[in-house]
Amino acid sequence: MIRFDHVTKQYPGTSRPALNAIDLEILRGEFVFLVGASGSGKSSCLRLVLKEEKPSTGSIHVLGQDLGSISNRKIPYFRRNLGVVFQDFRLLPNKTVYDNVAFTLQVIGKSRGYIQEAVPDTLKMVGLDGKAQRLPHELSGGEQQRVAIARAIVNKPQILLADEPTGNLDPTTSAGIMTLLERINAGGTTVMMATHEAAIVDQMQRRVLELSAGTIVRDERHGGYATSAVPILAVAPGAHAAQAAPAAHAASATPVIPAAPVVPVPTATMAQPLYVEPEFSDEVTDAAAAVTAAAQAAPIAPPVPDPAPKTGNMIRPLLPVTKHDVPEQLGLAEKLGLRAAGENPNATGEQEVGPSK
Numbered sequence: 001m002i003r004f005d006h007v008t009k010q011y012p013g014t015s016r017p018a019l020n021a022i023d024l025e026i027l028r029g030e031f032v033f034l035v036g037a038s039g040s041g042k043s044s045c046l047r048l049v050l051k052e053e054k055p056s057t058g059s060i061h062v063l064g065q066d067l068g069s070i071s072n073r074k075i076p077y078f079r080r081n082l083g084v085v086f087q088d089f090r091l092l093p094n095k096t097v098y099d100n101v102a103f104t105l106q107v108i109g110k111s112r113g114y115i116q117e118a119v120p121d122t123l124k125m126v127g128l129d130g131k132a133q134r135l136p137h138e139l140s141g142g143e144q145q146r147v148a149i150a151r152a153i154v155n156k157p158q159i160l161l162a163d164e165p166t167g168n169l170d171p172t173t174s175a176g177i178m179t180l181l182e183r184i185n186a187g188g189t190t191v192m193m194a195t196h197e198a199a200i201v202d203q204m205q206r207r208v209l210e211l212s213a214g215t216i217v218r219d220e221r222h223g224g225y226a227t228s229a230v231p232i233l234a235v236a237p238g239a240h241a242a243q244a245a246p247a248a249h250a251a252s253a254t255p256v257i258p259a260a261p262v263v264p265v266p267t268a269t270m271a272q273p274l275y276v277e278p279e280f281s282d283e284v285t286d287a288a289a290a291v292t293a294a295a296q297a298a299p300i301a302p303p304v305p306d307p308a309p310k311t312g313n314m315i316r317p318l319l320p321v322t323k324h325d326v327p328e329q330l331g332l333a334e335k336l337g338l339r340a341a342g343e344n345p346n347a348t349g350e351q352e353v354g355p356s357k
């Protein structure tokens with residue numbers, strides 16, 4: 001489904017490759033986490049799958065196609081098989097939930113009848129069926145991300161790429177989003193998700209690919225966020241081990257860390273609980289979190305009575321949200337890869353894109 005053969009990516013003007021001789025195979029229906037310190041190459045990996053970037057050497061096959069053989073003109077058609085979700089949602093702020101989701105289908109020329117059936121179905125699937133006429137700013141962050149996910153899957157893509165989709169959300173809301181991604185994956189969609197969220201990775205126990213300085217240093221079938229390749233720092237009073245791990249990794253020296261065996265440490269018990277008191281009441285995510293909790297065999301920590309500050313209580317490396325965005329002059333259709341840059345917009349009335357909160 002996705003195959004990297006000895007892929008190296010070196011950006012112009014840089015002294016070392018962002019990805020270095022990567023070999024990788026992801027099968028249909030897999031759920032794969034990409035983890036690793038900031039700058040280790042996670043987003044580059046996703047951008048290569050999307051053909052937003054080209055490898056410097058090596059070849060990439062996605063859905064049986066050699067990406068090197070797809071002409072620029074054909075890229076938007078290729079990308080229609082892929083859904084993409086970003087950390088910053090990228091909704092159209094002046095369009096309703098319904099119109100944001102319908103947009104994907106309008107751009108690719110689906111009929112009005114098809115759209116009128118597909119959009120409500122998808123909104124129902126993501127738990128937003130009562131909110132179709134709301135504007136993005138009338139939704140919680142978790143609900144906005146659900147709209148973005150609905151937009152990504154309304155076209156029934158075979159692959160969903162998610163670049164830190166929970167990066168702007170509190171832990172409870174993130175859990176709801178993960179429940180949704182699990183459900184989408186259970187429906188047969190291959191999911192590839194870059195994340196720094198240790199608790200989520202530990203909780204889900206899916207395939208984990210860990211990158212370090214552009215090299216895959218771990219490929220674990222049912223992995224957690226941390227192994228001995230990601231040292232867990234001594235925990236300061238009041239902090240959690242899972243908070244320390246990403247920071248520790250980010251601070252580690254750049255040389256490639258050799259692949260490490262799975263450490264028999266019960267990381268789930270050391271990790272920050274997924275479920276803490278939400279910042280705001282959100283029925284949809286509460287319900288989804290409850291479903292996740294019921295589905296998980298591992299015991300879930302009860303809500304923490306005195307929640308962390310509003311920004312959430314995970315320490316993450318500071319990540320510029322739009323660092324690698326495609327140029328700002330591109331419209332949403334181009335950013336989502338649904339239309340080639342320069343191709344004539346149709347009557348979708350596309351507007352500026354950005355998070356509404």
Ligand SMILES: Nc1ncnc2c1ncn2[C@@H]1O[C@H](COP(=O)(O)OP(=O)(O)OP(=O)(O)O)[C@@H](O)[C@H]1O
Pocket residue numbers: 011012014017018036037038039040041042043044045194319324
């Ligand atoms: N367009 C670019 N031009 C030059 N260097 C780039 C470009 N994009 C990424 N890089 C570099 O490539 C390396 C990998 O970056 P990438 O964004 O893939 O890492 P990441 O693991 O996704 O990081 P983060 O977790 O911070 O998002 C970094 O050293 C980064 O500075």
